[in-house]
Amino acid sequence: MLNQQLETAMKKWLEAMIESNGNFVLAVVGGKGGLGKTTFSYNFLWLLVKYNIPAVLVDCDNGQNSSAEFAADRKAANILPEMPVIAMPTEQLSKALPKLAKEFRVIIIEFGKTDNAESAKRALELAIKLADKIVMPLQPTAPDVKTIPSAEENLIRLNSTVPAFIVPNRVKKESQLNVIYGVRSFLKCFKVTKTYLGDRLCYQDSLGFDGRSIFELNGTEPKKAQHEFIQLFEEILND
Ligand SMILES: Nc1ncnc2c1ncn2[C@@H]1O[C@H](COP(=O)(O)OP(=O)(O)OP(=O)(O)O)[C@@H](O)[C@H]1O
Ligand SMILES: [Mg+2]
Numbered sequence: 001m002l003n004q005q006l007e008t009a010m011k012k013w014l015e016a017m018i019e020s021n022g023n024f025v026l027a028v029v030g031g032k033g034g035l036g037k038t039t040f041s042y043n044f045l046w047l048l049v050k051y052n053i054p055a056v057l058v059d060c061d062n063g064q065n066s067s068a069e070f071a072a073d074r075k076a077a078n079i080l081p082e083m084p085v086i087a088m089p090t091e092q093l094s095k096a097l098p099k100l101a102k103e104f105r106v107i108i109i110e111f112g113k114t115d116n117a118e119s120a121k122r123a124l125e126l127a128i129k130l131a132d133k134i135v136m137p138l139q140p141t142a143p144d145v146k147t148i149p150s151a152e153e154n155l156i157r158l159n160s161t162v163p164a165f166i167v168p169n170r171v172k173k174e175s176q177l178n179v180i181y182g183v184r185s186f187l188k189c190f191k192v193t194k195t196y197l198g199d200r201l202c203y204q205d206s207l208g209f210d211g212r213s214i215f216e217l218n219g220t221e222p223k224k225a226q227h228e229f230i231q232l233f234e235e236i237l238n239d
Helices: 004-019 037-050 066-076 090-103 117-130 148-157 174-184 201-210 220-238
Strands: 024-028 055-060 085-087 106-111 133-138 164-168 190-192
Touching: 004 220, 024 037, 024 117, 037 055, 037 066, 037 106, 037 133, 037 201, 037 220, 055 066, 055 090, 066 085, 066 201, 090 106, 090 117, 106 117, 117 133, 117 148, 148 190, 164 174, 164 220, 174 190, 201 220
Parallel strands: 024 106, 024 133, 055 085, 055 106, 133 164, 164 190
Antiparallel strands: none
8 A cells, every 4th residue: 555665665774773773762842732743643653553663652742642542542443553652741751761662663752732931941851862853843834933943942952963853734835835944044953854744634534533544544635645744754764
């Protein structure tokens, strides 16, 4: 169903990871609500699980835990494979990670939205400490773009060397990207991914009912979504 090229790339990537006896930890961050963190994390997890990579999504969106709920809905609807999602308070992350790393090769940490500057800083601090890569989905709108400078400042202040990506999400037309591209030249830590995700109803239809990923939907729009998501997945893994 998915492309051969991805399968080959994925196997190579996994073999290298096994050889180095390591894990890969991806932190999905974003201070605001509704950026696409859950949509991104859940579909990313699905791709890994699909390719038999031992992966888990740690849902630290305290108070909401949408990913954990989607996984539970999926289980209740008897859809296989099961999505390994664990809900956990952010404060328990550091302690829990070594144990999870023994069981899973890939760990996706989905951070929750932050209420104030201090909690945003703490979340990024944790992301830098624990993750190999950081992803921040962002819509091409002024309120979302306005969150970039403080995230960037925090990464600089914390001397982060962890590769960090801004993923443009819910893009209706390419010209909208200019609002994100406009700040690109100021960025020292974040890199904007070349691939962006379109604004497509199927992203909403998918998770909402029974925890299905976009890869389990049929039709033209889901096909486009699958295509762009695989491209994004490859870009983030290979960059
Ligand atoms: N590319 C997209 N196209 C259309 N709708 C999208 C897209 N990405 C996300 N959405 C929708 O936008 C809403 C917010 O997305 P999501 O729940 O993934 O964001 P979030 O950052 O996890 O938000 P929260 O902080 O509330 O947990 C959801 O209804 C989701 O279905
Ligand atoms: Mg969420």
